[in-house]
Amino acid sequence: MQDVAAELVGVTQRYGQHVALRDVSLTLRRGEVVALLGPNGAGKTTAVKLLLGLLQPTTGVAKVFGASPKVAQTRMRMGAMLQVSKVPDTVKAREYVELFRCYYPKPMAYDEIVQRAGLKGIENKLLGSLSGGQRQRVLFGLAMCGDPDLIFLDEPTLGMDIEARHAVWAEVRRMRDAGKTVLLTTHYLEEADSLADRIVVIRTGEIVAEGTPREIKGNVAGRKIKCVTRLSVAELKRWPAVTEAEMHDTVTVVTTLAAEEVLRRMLAEDASLSGLEVSSPALEDAFLALTAEKEVL
């Protein structure tokens, strides 16, 4: 069994009357990248703050490396890049990184931070003069200062250009390969798909799905069969394994959780079927299905 790096156990978090998280249990194992996905206001930042010890759960327990995240020794092993982080405008990037390095007993070497966070060329600039993407890179560097075993990245690549984004992705993979644990929140589903070993989807304070990117995509949205067929959409919709069937111009698109079974039957019933294409759903399809507003009856 893999070691547990951090966990929320039966956590409910209230802000006054508002329930931001409801009985959430979440485990982060050592050496894995977990992406927390969910629409605005779902409770992602609240979960991160609980694990960082910035919030005390209303009920339930938050643990990091077997202890409270508020314990100083535990904090030293964590790094965080939060959306809300504010930086002073009149301090140079270099000075700020150096300051953060002082907080840790065994900080990462300055040059290593510069290289890993892509700070070359902006080290001597005032933080107030940096672009949004450059500022994000500095925040990424700050999160790495203590060479943490557990790192929280809240929307890390927001505003970054493609090159900077890919550099962050490479760095996250390097951390994982070094046995570190990464919790990532992102609205870029491609980012979660590409980086995460496991995805946890939250909707209105509750976990609604959890699994590898492949499982999340496969189990929820099914696969799509596209082809030209004389079978009618109305008929296809009546097949038990078909979730959805529609026509786009001359192409019929069938969504199903049992692609092989449906395909065999389609070929058996329409020998003239042509232009066949079977595709896995995008993570976006699964995400939209999982986080869709509950129907009001």
Ligand SMILES: Nc1ncnc2c1ncn2[C@@H]1O[C@H](COP(=O)(O)OP(=O)(O)OP(=O)(O)O)[C@@H](O)[C@H]1O
């Ligand atoms: N300090 C607070 N006081 C009152 N309500 C809060 C507070 N912080 C968050 N909330 C509410 O709790 C819910 C969850 O917020 P949270 O910031 O965790 O969501 P999120 O998933 O991170 O959203 P986003 O994707 O927009 O960053 C929201 O409805 C939010 O309005």
